[in-house]
Amino acid sequence: MAVRTLDVRGEICPDPLTLTLKAMQGLAVGDILKVIVDSPMALETISRWAQKAGHRLVGVGEPSAGQWEITIEKAAP
Amino acid sequence: MEKVIAGLGVGLLFGFVLQRGRFCMYTAFRDILLIKDLTLFKAYLLALTIQAVLIHLFEELGWLSLSAPSFVWLAAMVGGFVFGLGMTLAGGCSSSSYYRIGEGMVGSFVVVVMFIIAAGATSGGALRPLAVILRSVQVDMGESPATISHILGLSSWPLILVLFIPLALWLYLSRSAPPQRGWAWKKTGLLLGLVAALAWLASAWSGDVHYGLRMTGPSASLLFYLANGDPDSLNWGVFQIMGVPLGAFLAATWSREFQWRAPKPHRLMQQALGGATMGVGAVVAGGCNIGNSLTGIGALSLTSLVATIFLILGTWSGTYLFFVRRAG
Numbered sequence: 001m002a003v004r005t006l007d008v009r010g011e012i013c014p015d016p017l018t019l020t021l022k023a024m025q026g027l028a029v030g031d032i033l034k035v036i037v038d039s040p041m042a043l044e045t046i047s048r049w050a051q052k053a054g055h056r057l058v059g060v061g062e063p064s065a066g067q068w069e070i071t072i073e074k075a076a077p
Numbered sequence: 078m079e080k081v082i083a084g085l086g087v088g089l090l091f092g093f094v095l096q097r098g099r100f101c102m103y104t105a106f107r108d109i110l111l112i113k114d115l116t117l118f119k120a121y122l123l124a125l126t127i128q129a130v131l132i133h134l135f136e137e138l139g140w141l142s143l144s145a146p147s148f149v150w151l152a153a154m155v156g157g158f159v160f161g162l163g164m165t166l167a168g169g170c171s172s173s174s175y176y177r178i179g180e181g182m183v184g185s186f187v188v189v190v191m192f193i194i195a196a197g198a199t200s201g202g203a204l205r206p207l208a209v210i211l212r213s214v215q216v217d218m219g220e221s222p223a224t225i226s227h228i229l230g231l232s233s234w235p236l237i238l239v240l241f242i243p244l245a246l247w248l249y250l251s252r253s254a255p256p257q258r259g260w261a262w263k264k265t266g267l268l269l270g271l272v273a274a275l276a277w278l279a280s281a282w283s284g285d286v287h288y289g290l291r292m293t294g295p296s297a298s299l300l301f302y303l304a305n306g307d308p309d310s311l312n313w314g315v316f317q318i319m320g321v322p323l324g325a326f327l328a329a330t331w332s333r334e335f336q337w338r339a340p341k342p343h344r345l346m347q348q349a350l351g352g353a354t355m356g357v358g359a360v361v362a363g364g365c366n367i368g369n370s371l372t373g374i375g376a377l378s379l380t381s382l383v384a385t386i387f388l389i390l391g392t393w394s395g396t397y398l399f400f401v402r403r404a405g
Contacts, residue, residue: 010344013104041101045108048116060258065336066333066336
């Protein structure tokens with residue numbers, strides 16, 4: 001099980017989402033992707049996409065005010 | 078004084094709801110294509126439904142008089158499409174760019190500055206001939222208002238019932254993934270619909286032209302005021318657009334989400350270009366995603382409906398050209 005971190009702070013919409021989609025494509029089932037975002041909007045869209053796509057939204061942490069770390073476990077397609 | 082109170086009051090509420098609901102119509106339209114998700118689109122439809130029913134009720138009570146612009150179909154198509162393309166470059170619609178200034182987004186500030194300059198230039202400056210030529214192509218409807226109901230040969234109420242009751246029922250039964258830190262889409266849609274309806278009353282109370290929420294006209298008026306100092310340019314809408322980032326700032330501070338953030342320089346320039354494109358498109362189409370897609374369709378304007386369809390097509394084209402293709 002690999003763990004990969006993707007930092008999309010400072011990116012503008014829809015790049016936080018499209019970069020997450022791209023990063024997930026490169027992972028194997030069971031791998032973990034941690035996405036660091038600084039946009040409240042991207043936090044919602046990425047979390048929503050992960051659940052809708054059937055991946056496991058492991059959790060959302062808030063390391064500091066206005067920044068979030070979304071942990072997603074890749075599921076079988 | 079009424080204009081200041083009505084405008085700032087509605088703007089503050091609008092900005093607060095937009096920030097807590099993370100409401101962006103660019104995201105709403107884009108995600109239908111990009112990730113086949115309807116969550117924010119449903120919030121938009123709910124707000125539209127609530128507002129449409131309430132303002133027609135207010136008109137029935139004699140509190141408002143609803144009006145629709147002439148059917149400038151070519152300007153609606155071209156302007157809507159150009160505005161949609163601009164949103165994809167700017168990374169947000171006009172209302173979400175305004176509110177995200179209140180979250181500390183420097184990129185959104187740049188979008189709004191360019192939107193204001195381009196809207197002013199297209200409305201009453203160097204680019205005005207473009208808008209005048211495109212808007213001169215129209216269908217003459219005589220004395221009748223250019224509304225969707227008129228085209229269908231119906232009065233407003235039957236159309237509202239046929240259109241919005243099934244929609245409201247579908248929305249009531251529909252579910253989406255729960256939000257993380259923001260509001261659920263149903264709460265956002267409900268409150269946005271109420272603020273949109275309140276905006277119509279506020280405009281009437283302030284003695285201005287009866288119209289609901291809008292961003293484009295007031296953005297151009299703000300530029301005229303800044304450039305010429307003419308106090309007549311300060312309509313209630315100017316105070317409404319100024320209230321939006323303030324309301325969002327209160328919401329973001331309250332929820333500990335305010336933080337200064339800036340994109341990389343080349344992204345900032347992309348956003349600047351997007352903001353300018355949006356300003357031109359919005360004035361040509363006679364409104365943006367708020368003035369046309371929310372307020373105008375709520376009043377059953379035919380021009381607003383056509384502009385919104387092309388705005389969505391522009392968003393999808395831009396998303397495909399600039400992002401989907403590139404992401405491979």
